[in-house]
Amino acid sequence: MKIGVPKEIKNHEYRVGLTPASVREFVAHGHSVMVQAGAGSAIGLDDAQYKAAGATLVDTAPEVFAAADMIVKVKEPQPQECAMLRPGQLLYTYLHLAPDPEQTAALVKSGAVCVAYETITGANGGLPLLAPMSEVAGRMSIQAGAAHLEKSKGGMGVLLGGVPGVAPGHVVILGAGVVGTHALQCAVGAGARVTVLDKNVDRLRQLDLVFGNRITTLYSNAHSVEESVLAADLVVGGVLIPGAAAPKLVTRDMISRMRKGAVVVDVAIDQGGCFETSHATTHAEPTYVVDGVVHYCVANMPGAVARTSTFALNNATIGPGLALADLGWQAAMRGNPHLKAGLNVAHGKVTFEAVAKGLGYDYTPADALLN
Ligand SMILES: NC(=O)C1=CN([C@@H]2O[C@H](COP(=O)(O)OP(=O)(O)OC[C@H]3O[C@@H](n4cnc5c(N)ncnc54)[C@H](O)[C@@H]3O)[C@@H](O)[C@H]2O)C=CC1
Numbered sequence: 001m002k003i004g005v006p007k008e009i010k011n012h013e014y015r016v017g018l019t020p021a022s023v024r025e026f027v028a029h030g031h032s033v034m035v036q037a038g039a040g041s042a043i044g045l046d047d048a049q050y051k052a053a054g055a056t057l058v059d060t061a062p063e064v065f066a067a068a069d070m071i072v073k074v075k076e077p078q079p080q081e082c083a084m085l086r087p088g089q090l091l092y093t094y095l096h097l098a099p100d101p102e103q104t105a106a107l108v109k110s111g112a113v114c115v116a117y118e119t120i121t122g123a124n125g126g127l128p129l130l131a132p133m134s135e136v137a138g139r140m141s142i143q144a145g146a147a148h149l150e151k152s153k154g155g156m157g158v159l160l161g162g163v164p165g166v167a168p169g170h171v172v173i174l175g176a177g178v179v180g181t182h183a184l185q186c187a188v189g190a191g192a193r194v195t196v197l198d199k200n201v202d203r204l205r206q207l208d209l210v211f212g213n214r215i216t217t218l219y220s221n222a223h224s225v226e227e228s229v230l231a232a233d234l235v236v237g238g239v240l241i242p243g244a245a246a247p248k249l250v251t252r253d254m255i256s257r258m259r260k261g262a263v264v265v266d267v268a269i270d271q272g273g274c275f276e277t278s279h280a281t282t283h284a285e286p287t288y289v290v291d292g293v294v295h296y297c298v299a300n301m302p303g304a305v306a307r308t309s310t311f312a313l314n315n316a317t318i319g320p321g322l323a324l325a326d327l328g329w330q331a332a333m334r335g336n337p338h339l340k341a342g343l344n345v346a347h348g349k350v351t352f353e354a355v356a357k358g359l360g361y362d363y364t365p366a367d368a369l370l371n
């Protein structure tokens with residue numbers, strides 16, 4: 001198969017779909033790999049390394065899209081990329097379609113076969129191709145939140161760890177999944193007071209066993225969310241209903257009653273966000289203020305630490321990527337329900353139920369297209 005890797009074009013996005021090591025794997029499996037010149041140069045993966053790994057370098061994205069059977073990316077295709085997709089072409093990347101009707105319409109129109117990293121499931125549960133970026137974003141959420149609590153960034157001027165004789169900052173984490181757990185590790189490490197909420201009590205039990213009374217765990221409902229958020233200096237939003245739009249747990253009214261200069265980091269913004277007042281921002285302008293509360297809602301947080309993130313992402317995407325290329329998407333998915341769960345759009349049909357339901361499309365189960 002001809003594999004194509006274009007340079008990412010989203011704002012401040014320096015990750016790249018394949019590392020040179022991953023190119024080498026695809027080539028060893030008998031595939032040819034085309035990489036757009038300069039695709040990895042911002043993170044020290046230069047063209048010479050791709051060449052040495054067996055890739056062909058081409059100058060422009062249109063050349064990559066025109067020649068490749070399978071496009072490997074990081075972020076959801078931007079409008080000019082959607083326009084270059086063709087019927088039957090395989091797209092392997094993050095999509096986050098539920099909150100994105102324009103992209104969904106463009107992918108449906110393209111006729112391409114679109115596999116979303118974030119909905120591929122794991123044999124042992126979880127979302128293994130989302131997990132590494134959630135680890136990164138979870139850890140970054142405390143870093144970003146702490147920075148924006150400083151006065152010069154619009155915050156109230158709180159040091160998360162406090163100092164002897166002064167109480168630490170209070171971090172509230174919504175969702176105890178991968179983002180939540182990694183945020184929690186960093187918040188505890190920084191010396192903050194930490195409260196974490198989830199609807200999954202087993203998950204709270206696991207965290208309680210590890211962190212004991214260094215943290216407070218709470219079952220998530222409207223009451224506990226409201227009480228916690230109103231007492232917080234920093235709130236991290238890390239909830240997920242896989243493939244669906246994020247539930248709006250924090251209302252506009254709660255935001256208006258929060259402490260002035262508090263910070264919210266809505267990591268779940270790529271699925272639409274879990275604060276009613278959230279809208280997606282970019283690394284170029286990461287924050288805005290509503291009712292005195294600083295909102296950080298960057299939809300590609302791992303792009304800021306693109307080198308670490310690219311390696312972590314490739315560790316997870318290489319296996320399913322090789323299966324798709326080696327067997328073709330239909331045979332690969334027939335034998336693997338976890339990979340099949342990644343199919344979101346194919347041949348003009350929406351094949352992921354939560355996306356179809358949320359955006360008003362007829363739902364076509366993937367099985368109907370696998371013959
Ligand atoms: N902005 C960015 O750059 C990035 C965003 N993300 C996003 O972060 C979000 C979280 O991802 P993960 O932690 O990997 O998901 P996960 O599936 O590991 O965890 C989500 C947690 O939310 C919980 N949850 C669901 N409804 C809830 C509710 N009403 N109240 C409290 N908890 C609730 C679930 O029980 C689960 O434990 C996703 O939307 C993901 O796409 C991930 C990486 C980067």
Ligand SMILES: CC(=O)C(=O)O
Nearest residue numbers: 133270299300301302
């Ligand atoms: C998961 C995601 O949206 C990202 O890594 O940018």
Ligand SMILES: [Mg+2]
Nearest residue numbers: 076095096100
């Ligand atoms: Mg999007």
